[in-house]
Amino acid sequence: MSRQASRLDAKKVNSEFLTLTYGALVTQMLRDFENVEDVNKQLERIGYNMGMRLIEDFLARTSSPRCLEMRETADRIQQAFRIYLNVQPTISNWSPASDEFSLLFDSNPLTEFVELPQDLTNLRYSAILSGCIRGALEMVQLEVQCWFVQDQLKGDNVTELRVKLVRRLEEAIPAGED
């Protein structure tokens, strides 16, 4: 067992492994559900569950303080994408009230090697990302909506993910302790 693994680029393989595993999961779901909307929902839910766990790791790793406004939150999300998926989305298209912004991806690691067949134009292949953002932000008391505006898989030049703040969640007081 003297072979060296250094011939293969570990970082690249890592992300390809993730991509392929995710692809296998999506394929399986398409086989399990007849309705594409159901697949979208499942992917979103899986992302939500992952986001809830990943935020713990993110906060432990970066020890970033609480964000007081959405612009800071956007920077943190950008940082998280850099750490976890090794991509750097651009933040743009702020709404005048600063409660809504877009994340622009030149490339999306999840959709490498992926092409959507004609009959699956309703599939939101990367729905796991929006679920992740929603789940993670909910753990820091931000309820957001997150959806795709543009998608490279559907022929757009960039992938655009829109994030909108719905409300700040209040710390609920346990019954009988006020």
Added chain:
Amino acid sequence: MSEEIVFDCLHAEIVNYCLNNSKDQHDLATLEYIGFTTGYRLIERLTRDVTRFKDELETMKFICTDFWTLIYKKQVDNLRTNNHGMYVVQDKAFRFLTRISPGAKQLEQAPKFVAFTCGLVRGALSNLGINSTVTAEVQTIPACRFHIEVNRS
């Protein structure tokens, strides 16, 4: 490496998805199949710049060293064979089992976390021209032993 945690989370969710979705809680076939398709595709990327393997044993060695290191961040601890198509791969600290507390109580949960890998290895071998059956055996967490049986026809 930071992306590891993402994969660990994804793996946990896949396990969760497959078992919640099937009627039988002990049905690991879907999980194994997801692993299979992943392994099948992955090996194509991994062996692109690798010289052709001389024989079956060399292929197995590749799985145990390079393949394992890339995915599980360590080499396997032991590889044994009877030279008749049976291979036993032992990993004393299998990545997906290291976060489970060691104890007999969790032992019955272990198959869920090794099924994906069984498929992964089977898929990888399959694309390298070896038709096989892969099973796993966990006696104490986090150690795991994979039995690879080459099907000759």
